Amino acid sequence: xxxxxxxxxxxxxxxxxxxxxxxxxxxxxxxxxxxxxxxxxxxxxxxxxxxxxxxxxxxxxxxxxxxxxxxxxxxxxxxxxxxxxxxxxxxxxxxxxxxxxxxxxxxxxxxxxxxxxxxxxxxxxxxxxxxxxxxxxxxxxxxxxxxxxxxxxxxxxxxxxxxxxxxxxxxxxxxxxxxxxxxxxxxxxxxxxxxxxxxxxxxxxxxxxxxxxxxxxxxxxxxxxxxxxxxxxxxxxxxxxxxxxxxxxxxxxxxxxxxxxxxxxxxxxxxxxxxxxxxxxxxxxxxxxxxxxxxxxxxxxxxxxxxxxxxxxxxxxxxxxxxxxxxxxxxxxxxxxxxxxxxxxxxxxxxxxxxxxxxxxxxxxxxxxxxxxxxxxxxxxxxxxxxxxxxxxxxxxxxxxxxxxxxxxxxxxxxxxxxxxxxxxxxxxxxxxxxxxxxxxxxxxxxxxxxxxxxxxxxxxxxxxxxxxxxxxxxxxx
RNA sequence: GCGGUUGUAGCUCAGCUGGUUAGAGCACUCCCCUGUCACGGGAGGGGUCGUGGGUUCAAAUCCCAUCAACCGCGCCA
Numbered sequence: 422x423x424x425x426x427x428x429x430x431x432x433x434x435x436x437x438x439x440x441x442x443x444x445x446x447x448x449x450x451x452x453x454x455x456x457x458x459x460x461x462x463x464x465x466x467x468x469x470x471x472x473x474x475x476x477x478x479x480x481x482x483x484x485x486x487x488x489x490x491x492x493x494x495x496x497x498x499x500x501x502x503x504x505x506x507x508x509x510x511x512x513x514x515x516x517x518x519x520x521x522x523x524x525x526x527x528x529x530x531x532x533x534x535x536x537x538x539x540x541x542x543x544x545x546x547x548x549x550x551x552x553x554x555x556x557x558x559x560x561x562x563x564x565x566x567x568x569x570x571x572x573x574x575x576x577x578x579x580x581x582x583x584x585x586x587x588x589x590x591x592x593x594x595x596x597x598x599x600x601x602x603x604x605x606x607x608x609x610x611x612x613x614x615x616x617x618x619x620x621x622x623x624x625x626x627x628x629x630x631x632x633x634x635x636x637x638x639x640x641x642x643x644x645x646x647x648x649x650x651x652x653x654x655x656x657x658x659x660x661x662x663x664x665x666x667x668x669x670x671x672x673x674x675x676x677x678x679x680x681x682x683x684x685x686x687x688x689x690x691x692x693x694x695x696x697x698x699x700x701x702x703x704x705x706x707x708x709x710x711x712x713x714x715x716x717x718x719x720x721x722x723x724x725x726x727x728x729x730x731x732x733x734x735x736x737x738x739x740x741x742x743x744x745x746x747x748x749x750x751x752x753x754x755x756x757x758x759x760x761x762x763x764x765x766x767x768x769x770x771x772x773x774x775x776x777x778x779x780x781x782x783x784x785x786x787x788x789x790x791x792x793x794x795x796x797x798x799x800x801x802x803x804x805x806x807x808x809x810x811x812x813x814x815x816x817x818x819x820x821x822x823x824x825x826x827x828x829x830x831x832x833x834x835x836x837x838x839x840x841x842x843x844x845x846x847x848x849x850x851x852x853x854x855x856x857x858x859x860x861x862x863x864x865x866x867x868x869x870x871x872x873x874x875x876x877x878x879x880x881x882x883x884x885x886x887x888x889x890x891x892x893x894x895x896x897x898x899x
Numbered sequence: 900g901c902g903g904u905u906g907u908a909g910c911u912c913a914g915c916u917g918g919u920u921a922g923a924g925c926a927c928u929c930c931c932c933u934g935u936c937a938c939g940g941g942a943g944g945g946g947u948c949g950u951g952g953g954u955u956c957a958a959a960u961c962c963c964a965u966c967a968a969c970c971g972c973g974c975c976a
Contacts, residue, residue, distance in 0.1 A: 462939085541910045552968070
């Protein structure tokens, strides 16, 4: 067995990143990373070493003191390697790959950690491997260059978004994760309260109410990279836990909100994906009616060539109906109960007239056939919100019980406001050209919402059940 | 909740009109190899064929149930 050295015996300060080796030709360097492959030719041993910036071939010559240790190292072992950067002999150069014209002549190999045989090889893009196995060993999967690139792009996109909103005078404000159940909409994930027996928190489906309350609080412009939770079945573009780019502004119209978010997506593309081509800019706008007539869809894919991976066809869909009938024949909102009607239909809402023809101030942003975001101007008066709930058949008691806090906030002097939210993961998925959303979520869940890496959900302990005051209907605890 | 597809070695798969001891490639272990880069050559280890039940002299193979994964529908204010 090879000895594993403690990091304190290694000087990491002189480490050179693999992408920078090209500027260290004929110099002695120290490189840290993982062994991807060893080609042992008896006296001459080649090793490919990988870090987050690339890969380099090292060569252990017959006279090297590292011969013995080079025989023992295996894929995915963590190494610190000291050696000299050489230009390869002309006949051994591979100009088409990174560091193909140089190699590292290895003098010393320090094993920082060993690794058991990996569950799968990580020399491909991974798409051929059973996804459950990939998710179970996500730490291996994420070492692939493709996923490393995705992680980095995810980071860069978040920073770009932060910078964009910040320079446009938005404040980044975080809102609670433990909150109140939402009466309508998707199912909530619930969290039992220990201090309040029989009561629950819910995880937010979105920060919708908090961000409106921030407008009531005098915040001029808010944004948040917000984690959201919806206990619904998944899809290729939907996960139970996902990230939303959430924003809200006061004293604005639809036009203002759309303009700022249009500028954001166009900036994201030009900064992070300069090779991609936005089909139409400014982004075209279609009414819901036009869309349904022309494309039979409210999220049309208007790309000219759907096989072109670099084509990005954004479009806005506007003028959505505000209400639709449920199966039971009752009116319900199409998007969001807090959305305001367009100016021409304010009276119709207040008087509950011509309900099916009322148009909301809703705007959705669509990209290549996916809805990547949506928003609206909100009802900022108490009377308007109450009128919406009345159309939906809510009693005054129910409105007061479920939305009394919102009515209080609106009635306390809330400015006109509106906002937007992007599905961050879905947007990243499309920009990265990935086939499903799990590829861009670092620790994704399976289709049945299981985390196969951490083994969640899991049975609680008896102590946890007692603390949370829970008795399961079918008690499977042993 | 519903429909479709899939489940065989660590990974990717073949075998499935029932019939000796279930195969291949990669990975893994050992040996050989001085210019490889998907290195090459040789030897070897590794399997309750997702799980449970049934039919049969005999089941990876046929039937039923069940679990899981993926895709889609319902659902997703």
